[in-house]
Amino acid sequence: MEEGTVEKTCTxxxxxxxxxxxxxxxxxxxxxxxxxxxxxxxxxxxxxxxLLCNVKLSTTRSSKETCPLIEGQFSYMNGWSYGECGIVGGxxxxxxxxxxxxxxxxxxxFCTHT
Numbered sequence: 001m002e003e004g005t006v007e008k009t010c011t012x013x014x015x016x017x018x019x020x021x022x023x024x025x026x027x028x029x030x031x032x033x034x035x036x037x038x039x040x041x042x043x044x045x046x047x048x049x050x051l052l053c054n055v056k057l058s059t060t061r062s063s064k065e066t067c068p069l070i071e072g073q074f075s076y077m078n079g080w081s082y083g084e085c086g087i088v089g090g091x092x093x094x095x096x097x098x099x100x101x102x103x104x105x106x107x108x109x110f111c112t113h114t
Contacts, residue, residue: 001084001096001107006076007031010111017076018110020044020085029078035112044075044085045092048110057092066090072101075110 007017019025019032021041028034028041037047045067046057053067067087074086074096083096086107101107 001074001086001099001101003077003080003083003096004031005096006074006084006109006111009109010076013111014114015111016114018044018112020075020077027077027080031078032076033112033114043093044077044110045070045073045087048073049087066092072105072107073110074107 010017017032019028019034019038021028021038021044023034025038025041027044037051040046043057048070049055049057049067052069055067057067070087072086072088074084077083077085082098085093086096086099088094088099099107
Protein backbone atom coordinates (compact mmCIF):
# COMPACT_ATOMS: atom_id res chain seq x y z
CA MET A 1 0.00 0.00 0.00
CA GLU A 2 1.93 2.96 -1.33
CA GLU A 3 1.84 6.44 0.14
CA GLY A 4 -1.39 8.20 -0.81
CA THR A 5 -3.49 5.03 -1.12
CA VAL A 6 -5.40 5.74 2.10
CA GLU A 7 -6.04 9.35 1.11
CA LYS A 8 -7.27 8.34 -2.37
CA THR A 9 -9.53 5.62 -0.94
CA CYS A 10 -11.06 8.01 1.58
CA THR A 11 -11.59 10.68 -1.10
CA UNK A 12 -13.31 8.14 -3.37
CA UNK A 13 -15.89 7.60 -0.60
CA UNK A 14 -16.39 11.31 0.11
CA UNK A 15 -14.23 11.29 3.23
CA UNK A 16 -10.80 12.51 4.37
CA UNK A 17 -7.86 10.46 5.60
CA UNK A 18 -7.24 10.80 9.34
CA UNK A 19 -3.90 12.48 9.99
CA UNK A 20 -1.49 10.23 11.88
CA UNK A 21 -0.61 12.81 14.52
CA UNK A 22 -1.58 16.14 16.03
CA UNK A 23 -0.90 19.47 14.33
CA UNK A 24 2.80 19.74 13.53
CA UNK A 25 3.32 16.00 13.00
CA UNK A 26 5.87 15.47 10.23
CA UNK A 27 3.65 12.80 8.61
CA UNK A 28 0.60 15.11 8.30
CA UNK A 29 -0.23 17.15 5.22
CA UNK A 30 -3.11 19.18 3.84
CA UNK A 31 -4.51 15.91 2.42
CA UNK A 32 -5.64 14.62 5.85
CA UNK A 33 -7.71 15.83 8.80
CA UNK A 34 -6.45 16.10 12.38
CA UNK A 35 -9.01 14.44 14.67
CA UNK A 36 -9.07 13.56 18.39
CA UNK A 37 -7.61 10.19 17.32
CA UNK A 38 -4.58 11.93 15.72
CA UNK A 39 -2.57 11.85 18.91
CA UNK A 40 0.74 9.99 18.41
CA UNK A 41 2.69 11.09 15.32
CA UNK A 42 4.83 7.98 14.88
CA UNK A 43 2.17 5.55 16.10
CA UNK A 44 -1.02 6.50 14.24
CA UNK A 45 -3.19 3.54 15.30
CA UNK A 46 -2.52 3.91 19.05
CA UNK A 47 -5.57 6.03 19.92
CA UNK A 48 -7.95 3.83 17.94
CA UNK A 49 -6.49 0.70 19.54
CA UNK A 50 -6.92 2.18 23.01
CA LEU A 51 -10.48 3.25 22.27
CA LEU A 52 -11.66 -0.04 20.75
CA CYS A 53 -9.55 -2.66 22.56
CA ASN A 54 -8.10 -0.90 25.60
CA VAL A 55 -4.65 -1.77 24.22
CA LYS A 56 -1.82 0.75 24.00
CA LEU A 57 0.32 -0.11 21.01
CA SER A 58 4.06 0.15 21.34
CA THR A 59 5.81 2.69 19.15
CA THR A 60 8.03 -0.17 17.98
CA ARG A 61 6.82 -2.09 14.93
CA SER A 62 6.34 -5.41 16.70
CA SER A 63 4.28 -5.63 19.85
CA LYS A 64 2.81 -8.44 21.90
CA GLU A 65 -0.28 -6.30 22.38
CA THR A 66 -2.67 -6.16 19.46
CA CYS A 67 -6.21 -5.05 18.66
CA PRO A 68 -7.97 -7.53 16.37
CA LEU A 69 -10.72 -4.99 15.65
CA ILE A 70 -8.30 -2.90 13.58
CA GLU A 71 -6.43 -5.75 11.88
CA GLY A 72 -5.82 -4.69 8.28
CA GLN A 73 -6.46 -0.99 8.97
CA PHE A 74 -4.02 1.51 7.45
CA SER A 75 -3.30 5.13 8.27
CA TYR A 76 -2.14 7.86 5.92
CA MET A 77 1.59 8.63 6.41
CA ASN A 78 2.83 11.55 4.31
CA GLY A 79 6.52 11.22 3.54
CA TRP A 80 7.10 7.88 5.29
CA SER A 81 9.47 5.89 3.08
CA TYR A 82 7.52 2.65 3.68
CA GLY A 83 4.16 3.87 2.35
CA GLU A 84 1.12 3.75 4.60
CA CYS A 85 1.24 2.42 8.19
CA GLY A 86 -1.08 -0.43 9.17
CA ILE A 87 -1.86 -3.23 11.56
CA VAL A 88 -1.13 -6.58 9.90
CA GLY A 89 -0.54 -9.88 11.67
CA GLY A 90 0.03 -8.16 14.99
CA UNK A 91 2.73 -5.91 13.52
CA UNK A 92 2.09 -2.28 14.34
CA UNK A 93 3.01 0.09 11.54
CA UNK A 94 3.38 -2.68 9.00
CA UNK A 95 5.10 -1.30 5.93
CA UNK A 96 2.44 -0.63 3.34
CA UNK A 97 4.84 -0.79 0.40
CA UNK A 98 5.43 -4.46 1.19
CA UNK A 99 1.72 -5.37 1.17
CA UNK A 100 -1.15 -5.58 -1.33
CA UNK A 101 -4.82 -5.63 -0.41
CA UNK A 102 -6.88 -8.41 -1.95
CA UNK A 103 -10.04 -10.46 -1.64
CA UNK A 104 -8.48 -13.00 0.72
CA UNK A 105 -6.66 -10.39 2.84
CA UNK A 106 -8.39 -7.01 2.50
CA UNK A 107 -6.94 -3.84 3.97
CA UNK A 108 -8.91 -0.80 5.08
CA UNK A 109 -8.35 2.97 5.08
CA PHE A 110 -8.64 5.03 8.27
CA CYS A 111 -11.01 7.85 7.24
CA THR A 112 -13.22 10.53 8.74
CA HIS A 113 -16.25 12.37 7.41
CA THR A 114 -15.64 15.78 5.85
